[in-house]
Amino acid sequence: MVQAYILIQTEVGRAAAVAEAIAAIPGVAxxxxxxxxxxxxARVEAETVDELGKLVIAKIQEVEGITRTLTCTVVHI
Structure with missing residues (x-):
C-alpha cells in the first residue's frame, strides 16, 4: 500500500468546495x-506508485478550482 499527502492550492474562496469534492474520490482517505x-x-492511498500517480493526475487534479498540487509520499524508514 502506498500512501501520500497531497498539498493543494486552490482559487480564492474555493478551498471548502475543493476539499469536499476530493473527499468523495475513491482512494482519498x-x-x-x-x-x-x-x-x-488530502491523504490518499493506492496499491502501487503508478496507481497513486493516476489518482492524483486523473482524478484529483481534474477537480475544478485547483491551481497546483504537491504530492508527498509517505515513507517508512
Whole structure:
C-alpha cells in the first residue's frame, strides 16, 4: 500500500468546495481545507506508485478550482 499527502492550492474562496469534492474520490482517505501556504490537504492511498500517480493526475487534479498540487509520499524508514 502506498500512501501520500497531497498539498493543494486552490482559487480564492474555493478551498471548502475543493476539499469536499476530493473527499468523495475513491482512494482519498481524508481531505480537509486548512490555513497556511496550502488551501487543502488530502491523504490518499493506492496499491502501487503508478496507481497513486493516476489518482492524483486523473482524478484529483481534474477537480475544478485547483491551481497546483504537491504530492508527498509517505515513507517508512
Amino acid at each position: 481524508l481531505a480537509e481545507d486548512v490555513t497556511g501556504p496550502y488551501d487543502c490537504i
